[in-house]
Amino acid sequence: MTTLNGILIRQLRRELLLAYRRRGDALTPLLFFIIVITLFPLGISPEKVLLQQFGAGALWIAALLASMLSLQRLFTTDHGNGVLEQLLVTPCPLSFLLATKLMAHWLSSGLPLVFLSPLLAEPFGLEWSTYPALVAGLLLGTPVLLIIGAISAALTVGLRGGGLLLTLLTLPLYVPVLIFGTGAVMAVSRGMSAAPHLSLLGAMCLVSLTFGPWLTALALKISLD
């Protein structure tokens, strides 16, 4: 009747349909990403030599901040309308349902950001040869950012002023992703291989995909008890 696959497919379809109906919500972080990036040349220096140097860092910092924007909404709506409680009594491990939800979230907010990044790297004068490292880094890094954020969001769901706490919890944990993400681009522009940085990002990605949904489920159960 209700197989595990069926449950997860319905959950995925529901999340994607919701993302489509709330297109504006997914667009906001993208616009934010673009605006933050344009602030760097305005605020620091429009000189090409300088731009080339901090371009990768600026892109990554903007990606970090943009992916934080939608975190608070990740669980608060579902908490308020009672959907989270229904997920808890669904005959399926909560971590599977959450993994599906996070996948839909990444498809609607993380992936567009990855595709947008080469377009925004162009004005910084980043060399063409660095683009694969930038895109690959973001492709591996954005799921890590989302999963770290999801664990913190699950811990702070239902708290008053949870939004600020969420930011404080999450940002320090984003640091390793930032370091290796920019490191990959810098390495290529210095004529070295991006492989070590990307391998480390890939390892982080695998670890968070394996343990992230399970930890998020644990945190949610604690928050909702």
Added chain:
Amino acid sequence: MNEARLLARGLAVSRGRRQLFRDIDIELSSGDALHVTGANGSGKTTLLRILCGLTQADSGQVFWRGENYGQSPEPLHGELAYLSHHNALYGDLTARENLALAPALNPTPAAITGILNRLSLKAQADLPTRVLSQGQCRRIALCRVLLQQATLWVLDEPLNSLDSGSQTLLESLLDQHLENGGMAVLTTHQPLSLAGAGQILCLDSEVAG
């Protein structure tokens, strides 16, 4: 498989220093209904959440088909339909989409149409639920309970914001569910007239006693 039966032994819960209830025993077999009553804040919702395995009692045990499910309620969840205070509907989705995509259900489109008609929601079926009234949303949530075809219904204030016609309809649906061998635990502030004699558990007296 063991006979469908819900058992609770010696449930006690306190919040802070206040004891909500203690020594609660529940025994429900096929066809039984339990009506939990009590003043606001007497612990009705907490008791229902314990029975659903959403939270744990300070002491006491809960059994489903003879198995203690306090720590791992998964065996119960395949046979449980839970309606909380919240309707668990997305305002951006229509009534039909909300029912078709609820992970725990697997209804055919015809079944959804049938149940929506039965709860007189035909005209609202394809409207986003954010434009519907409280009572209409409550009825859609009841549609979800019905479509789940679960053995045990746990309903927290199912009559909230329902008109008198819908209340009568819910009573007849409950009667039918119990006749088919189902079980129900529910809270209401309104008197409920069911065909069979349901058990009544008043949480106020437990504290006094």
